[in-house]
Amino acid sequence: MAHFVTLVNEELKKANDLCLATIVKRSGSAPRSSGASMLVLADGSIKGTIGGGKLEGDVQQEACRCLQEEQTKLLHFSLRGKDVSDSEMLCGGNVDVFLEPVKAADSAARDIYQAAAHLAQKGGQGLLLTPALPGPIKTQKGRKLLLALDKEPVGSLDGFPEVNSEILPKLEEYIKERPFGIHDLKLPSGQNLPCLWEAVLADPTVYLFGAGHVSLQVAKLVKMVGFKLVVMDDRKDFANRERFTQADEIWVNNYQDVLTGKDLGEDAYLVILTRGHMYDKEVLSQAIKQNAKYVGMIGSSRKRKAIYGALLDEGVSQKTLDKVYSPIGEPIKAETPEEIAVSIVAELIKVRAGG
Incomplete structure (x- = not known):
């Protein structure tokens, strides 16, 4: 969502009209899950994807019509039986767009989209509310609302003046428990409105500790799949913009105190790929104190045993160490730096998706 609202904001700044296409419901098997979005420009070109194939082509054409007619629409697709006999998408499910x-x-x-993009880029959290009803639309005024933690609401929903006071007190809970979906707004007035809820969150960040040959390959992939990227090493000849052109930040620091005073947050993914056992241990001893989503360390089972043993002697609990992903990566028998990078990033994607 962070990438998508930023993309929409950029197109609006370029004075480009567009149509948003979002999968709001999926049952059975389908190429993309609920929440997948793409935008269709007035010339028919698209950015993003909702799964490709005939489904995406049909949505693309209908989106151009919606843009010309200034209409919102809810499309229903069946990806089974005779409905897909002429297409390649024999998924066996149903999709609403x-x-x-x-x-x-x-x-x-x-x-709205400038505020949402700024929120996502600065690491904030918010909820974008949009009535999910088909019909004419001339403006987003009165039909789109952005609620954010510790910020003033942007926009409004006509006919629902109580929505701010009803949702804001539980906003953080809603963002975690129902980040996407169509929910009825049930207000004291007795009115109900089917509304599309979309959490606006910053992209999670991968922190690469060590800027060697494996990190070079991991860096390329993590950016490709939608993570922010921070690269750290104690050697400026390795951690620099010439080697890591895609990095959002580069840290050159001593491993011994690299995380001192830092709170990386719950959406941090810490990947330890330093050049030596002692450096790995130094970073791991700090990483396990973070409230991170993921902490992983490269190396063999023998190396892990030695490092874990030293940390246990220092008072670290076995329960804490059991949460570390080591040896790192999905077990695909990877050998080359490129293959190892694929296995690591596959594991990051799995954890991000709740696996």
Whole structure:
């Protein structure tokens, strides 16, 4: 969502009209899950994907019509039986796609997506609410609302003046428990409105400790699959912009105190790939004190046993060490730096998806 709202904001800044296409419901097997989005520009070109194939082509054509007619629509697709006999998408499921035109001249739309993009880029958390009803649309004014933690709401929902006071007190809980979906707004007034809820969160960050040959390959892949990237090493000849052009940040520091005073947060993925056992131990001893989503360390079972043994002697619990992913990566018998990178990033994707 962070990447997507940023993309929408960039297109609106370029004065490009567009239509948002979002999978709002999926049952059975389908190429993408609920929440997958793409945008369709006025010339028919697309950015993002909802799965490719005939489904995406049909949505692309219908989105262009929605943009011309200034209409929101809810499309239903069956990916089974005779409905897909002429296509390659024999998935066996059903998909609902919500189409919503957004005009670059609409100041309300520009304000909403600029605020959402800024929120995502700065590491904030928010919830974007949009009525999920088909019908005419001239402007996003009164039909889109961005609620964010510790910030003033942007936009509004016509006819639902109580929505801010009802949702804001539970916003953090809602973001965690229902980050995406269509939910009825049930207010004291007795009104109900089917509304699309979309959590706006910053992309999670991968921290690579060690800037050697494996990290070079991991860096390429983590950016490709939607993570932010921080690269760290104690050698500026290795940790620099010439080697890691895609990095969001580069740290040159001593391993012994690299995380001193830092709180990387719950969406941090710490990947330990230093050049030596002692450096790995130094970073791991600090990494396990973070409230990170993922901590992984490269190396053999023998190396892990030696490092774990030293940390146990220092008072670290076995329960804490059991949470570390080591040896790192999915077990695909990887050998080359490129293969090892694939196995590591596959594991990161798995954890991000709740595996």
